[in-house]
Amino acid sequence: MHNRRNFLGDIAKAGLIGLMPSTLKHEYVKAPAGIRFLTPPYLQCLTNDSVIIRWITDAPASSWVEYGESTTDRKALPEAELGLLAANTRVHQVVLKGLQPGTRYAYRVCSKQIVDFQPYLMTWGDTANSEVFHFTTPAIGAGEVSWIVLNDIHDRPASFAHLMQHNGKDPYDFVFLNGDMFDFQTDEQQLIDHLLTPVTSLFASQTPFMLARGNHETRGKYARQLPEYFNNPGNQYYFSFTRGPVHFIVLDTGEDKADDHAEYSQLVAFDDYRERQAHWLEQALQRPEFLKAPFRVVMMHIPVFHSGEGHGSMHCRQLFHPLFNKAGIDLMICGHTHRYGVHPADPATHHYPIVIGGGPKEGRRTLIKVTADRRKLQLRMLGDDGTEVGQYEVKATR
Numbered sequence: 001m002h003n004r005r006n007f008l009g010d011i012a013k014a015g016l017i018g019l020m021p022s023t024l025k026h027e028y029v030k031a032p033a034g035i036r037f038l039t040p041p042y043l044q045c046l047t048n049d050s051v052i053i054r055w056i057t058d059a060p061a062s063s064w065v066e067y068g069e070s071t072t073d074r075k076a077l078p079e080a081e082l083g084l085l086a087a088n089t090r091v092h093q094v095v096l097k098g099l100q101p102g103t104r105y106a107y108r109v110c111s112k113q114i115v116d117f118q119p120y121l122m123t124w125g126d127t128a129n130s131e132v133f134h135f136t137t138p139a140i141g142a143g144e145v146s147w148i149v150l151n152d153i154h155d156r157p158a159s160f161a162h163l164m165q166h167n168g169k170d171p172y173d174f175v176f177l178n179g180d181m182f183d184f185q186t187d188e189q190q191l192i193d194h195l196l197t198p199v200t201s202l203f204a205s206q207t208p209f210m211l212a213r214g215n216h217e218t219r220g221k222y223a224r225q226l227p228e229y230f231n232n233p234g235n236q237y238y239f240s241f242t243r244g245p246v247h248f249i250v251l252d253t254g255e256d257k258a259d260d261h262a263e264y265s266q267l268v269a270f271d272d273y274r275e276r277q278a279h280w281l282e283q284a285l286q287r288p289e290f291l292k293a294p295f296r297v298v299m300m301h302i303p304v305f306h307s308g309e310g311h312g313s314m315h316c317r318q319l320f321h322p323l324f325n326k327a328g329i330d331l332m333i334c335g336h337t338h339r340y341g342v343h344p345a346d347p348a349t350h351h352y353p354i355v356i357g358g359g360p361k362e363g364r365r366t367l368i369k370v371t372a373d374r375r376k377l378q379l380r381m382l383g384d385d386g387t388e389v390g391q392y393e394v395k396a397t398r
């Protein structure tokens with residue numbers, strides 16, 4: 001135990017605490033505490049040339065990612081904010097930029113424990129290195145995309161593996177979590193046990209997922225911390241992106257009851273938030289990437305029809321539905337009602353099909369698989385026993 005104690009003693013004797021002379025070197029002391037990963041790495045926002053890699057450790061650390069095409073000889077640091085690299089945190093995020101499209105990469109994540117962070121004396125602990133994982137960036141101009149939708153898991157972590165087994169070995173580019181993964185948010189351990197552990201054990205260290213908010217991701221004392229763990233394009237819960245022949249629009253449908261409902265303790269403002277999204281949506285529906293895409297798919301938690309007449313459903317219907325009817329969308333995929341179903345386009349109401357995934361109880365859960373190439377988009381909904389309980393096909397007209 002030389003080291004830190006003696007070093008501090010020397011400084012104290014010299015009367016120099018708080019005023020470090022340039023001749024004095026920092027000491028680095030290996031602490032015995034150790035550091036452990038609480039999650040394997042999970043991928044967010046994979047694009048042609050970038051990806052966000054996230055993970056959690058049990059102790060504060062300075063972190064980085066080692067990566068490369070055949071070896072992991074390149075190093076990426078966390079982004080700097082106001083000149084400071086993100087550090088001394090347990091929830092880590094490193095963005096890999098400048099990747100080659102359509103290329104397979106190897107990577108591992110590394111966290112060097114910060115045992116004590118003093119202004120002139122860092123006490124470093126061990127470094128934890130993950131195993132090596134792989135991911136592949138999408139090719140520019142890819143003619144195909146496939147994805148999986150899970151919804152309304154409601155704090156039943158075993159449902160992930162149960163449903164994903166029904167996919168078999170079919171490839172998929174990403175998994176879309178369409179809301180209500182939880183009943184409400186309590187703490188980080190719940191995020192780890194009920195979401196991050198199951199998805200990383202199944203796919204998330206190799207294949208990214210996106211989390212759309214359901215009305216149950218807005219509840220509980222930890223709901224306001226969710227953005228510290230997940231990334232979506234633009235770091236919003238409403239966003240758009242294009243993959244292959246599909247342009248996606250994702251909305252955050254918010255709570256299902258009125259803002260002044262006693263359940264929310266005067267702590268929510270979803271009417272205003274949905275109105276802001278409607279303004280954003282109006283613009284999004286005029287962009288070339290929406291207009292030119294062979295397929296236009298909307299994914300959001302609360303369906304605008306077939307989900308009762310509660311305030312959330314009706315407000316979404318009032319704000320979003322006329323825009324979708326006017327602009328023309330090919331498919332809307334939702335959850336929320338716990339009753340799966342395929343509701344074809346109807347000239348009297350919604351001029352687009354609405355597919356609703358089921359859940360969360362055994363016998364009512366679904367896995368939705370969608371594949372699209374430039375000619376057609378195919379959706380298959382599989383029930384709890386893996387048999388098909390719904391399907392929809394759209395032929396390209398653009």
Ligand SMILES: [Fe+2]
Nearest residue numbers: 180214215336
């Ligand atoms: Fe819901």
